[in-house]
Amino acid sequence: MRRNSFAWILMAGILIQLFFCMPAIAANLKTTTSTKHRITGVVKDALGRPIKQVALSLQDASGKVVAHATSNDAGEFSFNAIAPGTYAVVATGSGFKPATSIVSVSTKGAAPVTLAMEAEKEVSLRVAAKRLNQARNSLSPDTGGSKYTFTQLAIQELPQGDNTPLNQVLLQAPGVAQDSFGQIHVRGDHANLQYRINGVQLPEGITTFGQILSPRFAQSISLLTGALPAEYGLRTAGVIDIKTKDGLLDPVANVDFYGGQRGTTEPSFEYGGSKGNFSYYMTGQYIGTDRGLEPPTSGPTAIHDTANQGSAFGYFSYFINSTTRLSLITGSAVNHFQIPANPNQPQLFTLAGVPSYPSAKVRENQFEQNYFGVLALQGVVGENIDYQIAPFSRYSAVTFNPDHTGDLIYQGAASRVFRSDWGSGFQIDTAYHGIDNHTFRLGGYFDAERAEIDNHEATFPAVGGVQSSPIPISFVDDIGLQTWIYSGYIQDEWKLTDKLTFNYGVRFDLYDGLVRADQASPRAAFEYKVFKGTTLHAGYSRQMTPPETELVQVGNIKQLAGTTGAPPSKGNGTPTVERDHLFDAGVTQEVIPGLNLGIDSYYKKAVDLIDEGQFGPALIFETFNYAKGRVWGVEFTGSYTHENIYAYENFAYSVAQGTQVESGQFNFDPSELKYISSHYIFLDHDQTFTNSAGVVYKWRKWMFSIDGIYGSGLRSGFANTGNLPFYIQLDAGITRRVPLPNNAGTLEFRGAIVNLNDRTYLVRNGTGVGVFANQFGPRRAIYGGIKWELPFTKPPSAIQ
Incomplete structure (x- = not known):
């Protein structure tokens, strides 16, 4: 009985202790588990x-x-x-x-x-530089359009290497047509080209003969066409995107002596390297030649056609830290051209005291200046944000000096024309990668331009269009024009699947100058990799293109009435902005390893289509508009690479038409205006068929190259109803590299022949809308050069 009582008492004590300890046990269990x-x-x-x-x-x-x-x-x-x-x-x-x-x-x-x-x-600066270059590239997408790229090696493989002018490099791309005075036309547009250096859009300058930008400083040159993303605007026929050489990634030091027939001399140099966080690259060249412009005569040697051209370029960068870089890009070009004389022309007007003045003695000249600078702050924030902020400035000026006596006798007017344009502004681009499968881009562009147009003209009094006095009278017309451009864009590159990418966005442009106009422009495009080696793309873009600052005001026309310098018509509507709908679609296919084929088609419907022409003896272009325009075409591309051989072929078909001239009507003959008012006419720069092809073969230390261009002929005749005969021009080159003993560097010997088949052909024949005189293509000429690559750098070799 006692044992049972003791057991009950012990059990009761344990239960009491458990009751008082339970909260602590529960708390301890909660701590260790939750x-x-x-x-x-x-x-x-x-x-x-x-x-x-x-x-x-x-x-x-x-x-x-x-x-x-x-x-x-x-x-x-x-x-x-x-x-x-x-x-x-x-x-x-x-x-x-x-x-x-x-x-x-x-x-x-x-x-x-x-x-x-x-x-x-x-961490080396080279790694940081490559990282920042990749980040900068991510700011500029190309989904939906066509991209044709010339690498540094591809430029060196051309017959003239990096002595090739930029316009002639671009002629090897599909859809690019040749014109006189160094002009090119892409996909049926007159000019309308945008130039970018390291992603920064250069402000526009006055159209000039000389090539302001040289392939010599390019690490790569890309031509972007088609329905481009919202980042690209204003000038959209083609975007020429140049990535510059960098002294850190492309250390180089060389001197090059190049020249040949037609009195051609072209010395140049390159020098680039780095020291600590600072890198630099500089190049300069001089070109002297006795055939500076396409002359009005077919012979190999023109009369009064000497040109002297000098240009320089510099790229300097400093790494603030491994993710931030400050760069300065600067360049200049100063060119002087003699305007070729056209012998044996009839004297059309009489100048007092000058009974005879042969046209072969007419001496006109043009002086051009171009300077530009870009300061770019570029970097990455964390792993998701890329940015670039770039203020820029550019100044360009053109002075046309007439032959006062000769121009009065043969043209009835002698005009001394000065035009200058100073543009400054800034560009901001950002990209955000923080959301899976999306890259958001946001940016803006601002440009303020001031143009000065001074015209000093001498002409004769006239009655009914017939000279009434041999004593000239003079007029002065000075015009100032201020323009402002504001642009912004937002876009998203959405990777829907591993194979399908969709880029959509919108940009807004406001132009305040000759007129005030604005437009919101939606863009949409996709790229689909059907399977390995096959890529489809298609896109749509709304576009707005402002007019050039080169124009003639109403005052010019009124004060020239009753003179031999009076224009053929009186109308002078103000040039206005062009508005377009552009559609583009294409496919590329790697048929077998090394063989790539592609086809691309486009259609553009335009309102107030912009065009330009030379309507007088001064070789400066004037802007005008067609009320409506339509442009369409198709391009075929092909390339093949196998061991030591590379070949390419590009063919394009294009149609560019406009109707109803609505500005600058005074430049047209009344009969042409009447015809154009009721007919779509081909634009003067329209060339139905173009073709470019080339082959490069490397054997040991030798390189052999040949390339050629074909054109069906630009337009000519009344209202551009005719066209010139077709032409074919072949160029060939040979290169040999020789290492020097005692580590003294390497010599590169180059020989080139331009127009190997010596075909005589007309680029222009002096007829058609906005065409003033004959211009013949180059005759056969032999060139050669020696480049010394100095031993304290290791530049990339053109021959492997």
Whole structure:
């Protein structure tokens, strides 16, 4: 009985103790089961890039390892079921120094951890430069359009190498037609080209004969056409995107002496390198020739056609840190051209005191100046944001000096024309990659331009269009024009699947100058990789193109009434903006390894189509509009690469038409105006068929190259109803590299023949809308050069 009583008493005591201890036990159980937490984080390198396959360990306050983890492809990691306390996260990876971060785990959890691992070897500036170049490229997409790229090697493989003028390089691309005075036309547009250097759009300058930009400083040159993303606007027939050489990535030092027939001399140099965080690249060239412009005579030697051209370019950059770079881009071109004389022309007017003045003695000249500068701050923020902010400025001027006596006798007017244009502004581009499968881009562009147009003209009094006095009279007309351009865009590049990319966006442009106009322009395009080697693209873009600043005001026409310099018509509507709908679609196919084929088609419907022409002896173009325009065509491309041989073929069909002249009507004969008012006519620069082809073969240290262009002929005759005969021009080159003994560098010997078949052909025949005189293509000429690549750099070789 006692034993049972004692047992009951003992049991009751235990129950009482359990009752009073239960809260503490429950609290302890809650602490040990429900306060476990996760520690998460990411591992990055010094450039902010994620590092995968990094081994991570978690150590407690005593130094004991309590958990392990490995970073994934995004550099992310986590430790699970970690009790509150203070821990050290230790990261170790091949090629990096160990990194440690202290993390505290409270009852509320732990903040995410970021570990920055330092490379065992210091991160080189070359790696940083390549990273920033990739970031800069990501700011400029090309989804939906066509892109044709000339690499530095491809330029060197041309018969004349990097002595080839930029316009002649671009003639090897599909859809590019040749014109006189160094002009080219892309997909049926007159000019309407945008030039970009390292992604920054240069402000417009006055149209000139000389080539302002040289392939010599290009690391690559790309021609973008078609339905381009919202980032590209204003000038959209073609975007010529030049990536410059960089002294850090392209160290170079050479001198080149090139020249040949037609009195051609072309010395040049390149020098680029780096020191610490600073890199530099500089180049300069001079061109002297006795055949500067396409002459009105067919012979190989023209009369009064000497040209002297000098240009320089510099690229300088400084790394503020491994993710931020400040760059200065600057260039200049100063050119003097003699205007070729046309012998044996009849004297049309009488000048007092000058009974005879042969047309072969007419001496006209043109002087051109171009200067530009861009200051670009470019970098990356974290791993998701790329940006570039670039203020810019450009000044260009053209002075046409007439032969006062000769122009009065043969043209009835002698005009001294000066035009200058100063444009300054800034461009901002940003890209955000923080959302999976999306790249958002946002940016803006501003440009303020001031144009000065001074015209000093001498002409004769006339009655009914017939000269009434041999004594000239003079007029002065000075005009100033201020224009403002404001642009902004937003777009998203959406990777719907691994094969399908959709780019959509909108840009807004406001032009305030000759007129005030604005437009919101939607853009949409997709790119679909059907299967390996086959890519489809299609797109639509709304576009707005402002007129050039080169124009003639109403005052010019009124004061010339009753003179031999009076224009044929009286109308002078103000040039206005062009508005377009553009559709583009194409496909590229790698048929077999090394063989790539492509086809691309386009259609443009335009309102107030812009065109330009030369309507007088001064070789300066004037802007006018057609009320409506239509442009369409198709392009075929092909290239083949196999071991030491490379070949390409590009063929294009194009139609460009306009109707109803609505500005600059005074430049047209009344009968042409009447015809155009009721007919679509071909534009003067329309060329139905164009073709470019080339072959490069490398054998040991030799390189042989040949390329050619074909054109069906530009338009001619009344209202452009005719066209010139077709032409074919072949160029050929041979190159040999010779290493010098005692590490004295390398010599490159180059020989080239332009117009190998010596075909005599007309680029223009003096007829058609906005065409003033004959212009013949080049005759056969032989050139040669020696380039000395100095020993303290290692420039890329054109011959492997």
